[in-house]
Amino acid sequence: TWTMLNIVEEQVEAIREQIGEGRAICALSGGVDSAVAAAIVQRAIGDRLTCVYVDHGMMRLGETEQVRSDFEAVFDTLDVVDAADQFLGALEGVVDPEEKRKVIGREFIRTFEAAEVRVFGDLDSGAQATAYLVQGTLYPDVVESGGGAGTSNIKSHHNVGGLPDDLAFELVEPLRTLFKDEVRLVGEQLGLPSTMVWRQPFPGPGLGIRIIGEVTRERLDILRQADAIAREELTRAGLDRDIWQMPVVLLADVRSVGVQGDGRTYGHPVVIRPVTSEDAMTADWARLPYDVLERISTRITNEVAEVNRVTLDVTSKPPGTIEWE
Numbered sequence: 001t002w003t004m005l006n007i008v009e010e011q012v013e014a015i016r017e018q019i020g021e022g023r024a025i026c027a028l029s030g031g032v033d034s035a036v037a038a039a040i041v042q043r044a045i046g047d048r049l050t051c052v053y054v055d056h057g058m059m060r061l062g063e064t065e066q067v068r069s070d071f072e073a074v075f076d077t078l079d080v081v082d083a084a085d086q087f088l089g090a091l092e093g094v095v096d097p098e099e100k101r102k103v104i105g106r107e108f109i110r111t112f113e114a115a116e117v118r119v120f121g122d123l124d125s126g127a128q129a130t131a132y133l134v135q136g137t138l139y140p141d142v143v144e145s146g147g148g149a150g151t152s153n154i155k156s157h158h159n160v161g162g163l164p165d166d167l168a169f170e171l172v173e174p175l176r177t178l179f180k181d182e183v184r185l186v187g188e189q190l191g192l193p194s195t196m197v198w199r200q201p202f203p204g205p206g207l208g209i210r211i212i213g214e215v216t217r218e219r220l221d222i223l224r225q226a227d228a229i230a231r232e233e234l235t236r237a238g239l240d241r242d243i244w245q246m247p248v249v250l251l252a253d254v255r256s257v258g259v260q261g262d263g264r265t266y267g268h269p270v271v272i273r274p275v276t277s278e279d280a281m282t283a284d285w286a287r288l289p290y291d292v293l294e295r296i297s298t299r300i301t302n303e304v305a306e307v308n309r310v311t312l313d314v315t316s317k318p319p320g321t322i323e324w325e
């Protein structure tokens with residue numbers, strides 16, 4: 001922890017140097033990475049940091065409300081933007097995973113640029129030469145997006161790849177050398193609430209990359225319900241800290257025959273993908289207790305009308321990735 005405190009102090013100094021008298025805007029995703037990054041930057045430049053949380057319409061059930069109350073306690077300036085129409089409009093007809101990420105990454109930046117103008121005035125008016133954008137990019141993100149020497153390009157994570165060419169921001173990335181467990185230590189050092197520090201990872205593109213096929217409001221509602229049930233049962237079983245994360249994936253273009261009550265159903269399958277991991281670079285499928293799996297399956301098929309089948313992903317990473325897209 002002494003080293004972690006050193007890292008914070010070092011970063012605070014570096015950020016003061018980089019930003020000078022300028023202002024910064026931070027993209028809070030709701031996760032621990034961006035929260036810790038923002039907390040470090042707030043330490044460096046105080047209220048010259050504005051935090052922006054974008055609800056892109058692909059968050060989980062109740063998540064935006066939760067994030068709002070958690071973050072208002074920590075950050076002096078928090079701007080919650082409802083951009084669901086914008087994102088879901090831009091995603092219409094988009095099926096390819098990488099295309100989804102590109103579209104979502106592009107809309108994120110647009111939203112931030114608009115937020116920046118709202119908060120700081122028009123950048124072209126010369127009020128400030130550079131706009132600084134804080135991101136919680138971790139070392140594994142850098143590696144997987146091919147950002148380091150001799151690395152591979154597996155997925156273009158939205159916070160590294162897929163940025164538009166006319167980007168008007170300079171990036172501030174205080175966590176670029178850290179792994180997740182180190183970020184959590186830093187978060188604890190900074191006194192952030194444990195709900196924030198121990199929150200399981202959730203991808204920036206949200207449920208958008210857990211719907212296999214086109215993203216629509218209807219499909220998001222279905223997935224949101226199934227996901228909420230699965231998470232509730234995992235928490236009830238006391239397994240939140242044992243499981244790295246547990247995506248629930250909606251196979252939106254697949255239907256299978258089922259039977260419920262007196263009737264035949266023709267619904268969608270969901271896939272439960274619980275994994276254990278140290279840093280998300282590799283992962284093992286989690287051996288969840290059968291009774292927990294049973295409760296998840298029974299409740300989802302009973303409570304979510306459009307889902308008639310629950311399946312379990314027993315693939316490790318590699319060869320699978322944690323997310324299905």
Ligand code: XMP
Binds near residue numbers: 157
């Ligand atoms: P994969 O699916 O590549 O995921 O095994 C590794 C970790 O990264 C998360 N993930 C993302 N996070 N933007 C993010 O911010 C993304 O586009 C993205 N894709 C995957 C995933 O949830 C897991 O924790």
